[in-house]
Amino acid sequence: MPRVVKPKDVRRAEVLDRALALFLERGYENVSLNDLLAVSGTSKGAFYHYFPSKEALVVALAQRSAGEAFEVLRPVFDQPGKNALERLNAGLAASYQVKLGMGVPEPIAAMRSLLMPENQALFRKIVTIWEDLFRPVLTEVITQGVREGVFDTFDPEGVGDMIQGFAASIQDYLVRMFDAADAKSRRKTIDDCVKRLKLYGIATDRILGLPDGATVVLERKQVEAMMTLFMPSRPAGSLP
Template identity: 80%
Template sequence: MRRVVKPREVRRAEVLDQALALFLERGYDNVSLNDLLGVAGIPKGAFYHYFPSKEALVSALAERSAAEAFEVLRPVFDQPGRTALERLNAGLAASYDVKMAMGAPEQIAAMTSLLTPHNQALFTRIVAIWEDLFRPVLTQLITDGVNEGVFDTFDPEGVGDMIQGFAARLQRNLVQLLDAPDAKARRKAIDDCVKRIKLHGIATDRILGLPDGSTVVLSRKQVEAMVALIQA
């Protein structure tokens, strides 16, 4: 039987799918390079043809998920006929729905070890992938808001970076919830997380020159839904 040779990008996508499934099953630190080779069914040389390292594969997964989210969210941030604040709030609200649909909580649970000191560089790289992709959209949106007289800031790009920094911090807060030893401690951790989200919302309002409560933040119910999936 003639061997079917798949296009490089098709095979690369398959390896990413197989690796993600393994990370979700076992957790990032519990998957070795040999495990990845075994599930992909390829020799080490072929794996390195696609990804120079396990860390490069994780970066590729982050790039893919960020691109998929960006494809859905950019039209929301760019909606014509709406004010900059309406577009920002629509985009922030849609971000939660998109990430839930993409399985972000489960992926956070699988990648908790990325927050340990020895994986800090890789986690920083993943955050940067998302921020670099969305920065131009947020910068333009905030610039539009300044021009409309809706926002008041002298540094639209810097404000966008701060908003994205709050989102990255939320991911850390959610991971910390996993360390809660019992239901009481978990409720306290959720309380603290919701309080911090409220603070981030007020900070966003103030750096945009808006009244407190103007921008959308996650509700307690939404946080609990994410935590439930992370712990599943």
């Protein structure tokens, strides 16, 4: 039978899928180019045809991950007939669901692996590309709010960057959840996370010239749900 030659974009997507599975299994730092060639079933020449280097493949993975999230979230931020605060809050609330993969096992497992120390290089690239992709969206929403008189800031893009920085820093608490040895430690991690989220919410409100509590933040029950998703061996009822 003649050999089936797949379109370049299909073959490239397959290489990305297999590389991601390998990174999540072994850790980004523990995967060599030869490992990627073996798992993807490509020659070195064919691999370089798709990706000039291992780092280029990682960037492509990050771009794909961020792009998929963007496709889901952009319509939420762009809802017609909403004022800027309503658009911002809808987008922030939807981001929580998207970043947790809507609770389905595969994205949760991927995120759990990405937060491990050996995958920090890959995770940082994903976060950076995510932020670059969403910067114009947040800037536009905040600029609209200034124009409407809902927000009061002289730097809409800077405020958007601060909001994204607040969101990214929550990953540190997820890592601490992994390391919590007992119920007392888990309870303290949750308490610390909820307190910090409240602070971030107030900070966002104040830099936008809003009353405290105007912007959406995760509540304790949502943080507990996040912990249950990321640590499924610990049933929800065992959380403090």
